[in-house]
Amino acid sequence: MKITVTVNGQDHERDVEPRLLLVHFLRDDLGLTGTHWGCDTSNCGVCAVWLDDVPVKSCTVLAVMADGKTVRTVEDLERDGELDPVQKGFSECHGLQCGFCTPGMLMTSRWLLDTNPDPSDEEIRVAISGQLCRCTGYENIVRSVRWAAEHPAVQNTSEPDVTV
Amino acid sequence: MQVPSHFEYERAADVEQVLALLARYGPEARVVAGGHSLLPMMKLRLAAPDALIDINDVSELSYIRVERDELLIGTLVRHAELLDSPVAAEHFPIFREAERVIADPLVRNRGTVGGSLCQADPSEDLSAAFAAVRASAVIRNAEGSRTVPLREFHVGPYETVVGDGELLTEFRVPIKPGGSSAYEKVGRRAGDWALAAAGAAIWLDGGNVADVGIGLTAVGAAHFVAAEAEEYLRGRPADDESFAQAGRIAAEHCRPTADQRGPVDYKRHLAGELTTRALRRAAERART
Numbered sequence: 001m002k003i004t005v006t007v008n009g010q011d012h013e014r015d016v017e018p019r020l021l022l023v024h025f026l027r028d029d030l031g032l033t034g035t036h037w038g039c040d041t042s043n044c045g046v047c048a049v050w051l052d053d054v055p056v057k058s059c060t061v062l063a064v065m066a067d068g069k070t071v072r073t074v075e076d077l078e079r080d081g082e083l084d085p086v087q088k089g090f091s092e093c094h095g096l097q098c099g100f101c102t103p104g105m106l107m108t109s110r111w112l113l114d115t116n117p118d119p120s121d122e123e124i125r126v127a128i129s130g131q132l133c134r135c136t137g138y139e140n141i142v143r144s145v146r147w148a149a150e151h152p153a154v155q156n157t158s159e160p161d162v163t164v
Numbered sequence: 165m166q167v168p169s170h171f172e173y174e175r176a177a178d179v180e181q182v183l184a185l186l187a188r189y190g191p192e193a194r195v196v197a198g199g200h201s202l203l204p205m206m207k208l209r210l211a212a213p214d215a216l217i218d219i220n221d222v223s224e225l226s227y228i229r230v231e232r233d234e235l236l237i238g239t240l241v242r243h244a245e246l247l248d249s250p251v252a253a254e255h256f257p258i259f260r261e262a263e264r265v266i267a268d269p270l271v272r273n274r275g276t277v278g279g280s281l282c283q284a285d286p287s288e289d290l291s292a293a294f295a296a297v298r299a300s301a302v303i304r305n306a307e308g309s310r311t312v313p314l315r316e317f318h319v320g321p322y323e324t325v326v327g328d329g330e331l332l333t334e335f336r337v338p339i340k341p342g343g344s345s346a347y348e349k350v351g352r353r354a355g356d357w358a359l360a361a362a363g364a365a366i367w368l369d370g371g372n373v374a375d376v377g378i379g380l381t382a383v384g385a386a387h388f389v390a391a392e393a394e395e396y397l398r399g400r401p402a403d404d405e406s407f408a409q410a411g412r413i414a415a416e417h418c419r420p421t422a423d424q425r426g427p428v429d430y431k432r433h434l435a436g437e438l439t440t441r442a443l444r445r446a447a448e449r450a451r452t
Contacts, residue, residue, distance in 0.1 A: 055270050060204065
C-alpha cells in the first residue's frame, strides 16, 4: 500500500507491504542506515527513532503505522554541519565503543534532555534502560548524556567549561 | 530477519469504524494499537491474523479523567501516559508504581493499557493492579456496550472475555474515600517480567480494614486475585500482624510454576512477602 512518511522533515512516498517494519523501511527503502537493526525482539533498542516526537523501537512498529506521521532519526541530529550536544557528549566522554547502540542511545538521550534538561544520573539510567550496550559501556554513556546536559548549546567543543 | 506473514492493514478513525472493520474481516482480524505484544508474536508466527485494524488514531479512547466517583481510563492510553498521570496517581498510586516497572521507557511510549490487558499474559502487571482496585472493563460491540468486572475479564492465559467483533474501550475504577494503594514487584533485571508482584488497595475504617483488594501476578493466582487473603483481612485491625498473615494466606493459595525466572518455593515466598509489603504501604498512605 502507498504510504507517506515525513522523515527528518522530508516527505517520503513509497509503496510497501503492510508487514514491512519501520526499521527496514528507514534503512532499506530510504537508505537511512544510521538507525540500526539489532535484536528484532524489542529488547535492545538500537532501532530507536522518534515517532510523532517520542522515541520508540522501530523494529516493533509497522511502516504503514507511520503513514501520515513524522519520524526523526539519528541523521537529523546534526544541523548545518554542527553536531548535536548529545553527539558531542558521546565524543567527549567516550560514550561509544563499537558504536552499534549509539544511534538509539543518542535519540533517547536527545528526547530525555528535551523533556528534562537537567536529569540526574538515575534519570539518565532509567531513560536508557530499554537499550543495551553490548560493550557494557554504560558508565560512559551516562557521563556523555550528563556532559550534553551541561553543554546544551556548545558551539565549539575545544572551549573548556562552557555552560549556558 | 523476523517477518510477519501477510495481512491486510486497515486504519480506523473512530470506534464505530473499528467495529465495522471487525465485522467485515471476521474473527481472524486483530486490533493493533502499540503492537508491542502482537507484533513480536506475529514475527515469530505465533500469531498470523488475516487483517490488522490499527486503532492508533482513535483518539476518543485516549483519556484519563475522573467522572463522578470513578477514574476512567481509555484503553488507548499509553503506559507512559498512565505513569505520568497526576490524576491517576492522586487517586491510585498503584498505577504509577506498577507502570514504573513495566518494560522500559521506549516500550511504555508505545504500548497501551488496553493492549496489555487484552494480551492477558499471566505475568502482566496491570492485570494485578486493576484487579486490586476492583476496576471494571467496558467492551463495545455492534449492539452497544457491556461492562465486565476485571476479576471476570481473564478467561485464562492469553484469553479474555472480549469476543469476536468486540473492542475493549475503557477501564472504570471506583473511587472510595479512606483508601490508598501500592504495588510491589520483583524481577530479575530492569524492565523484565515479574518473578512475582503484588498490588494492594485498602480502605480503612478507623484502625480496621473496611475493604481491601489484593492483586497478584506471575504466580498463578486465579483472576490475578488473592481472594482468601482479602477475605481474611476484612474487618481486622490494619496492622503488621494482619498484613503478615494475609501474606502467608496469599502465598499458600497461589499456584506458581517453576520456569527460567525461578523455582516454585521462591515465587511463593515472594507472593507472600510482596503482598505484606504492598498492604503495609497502602495502609500507611491511607492513614495520611
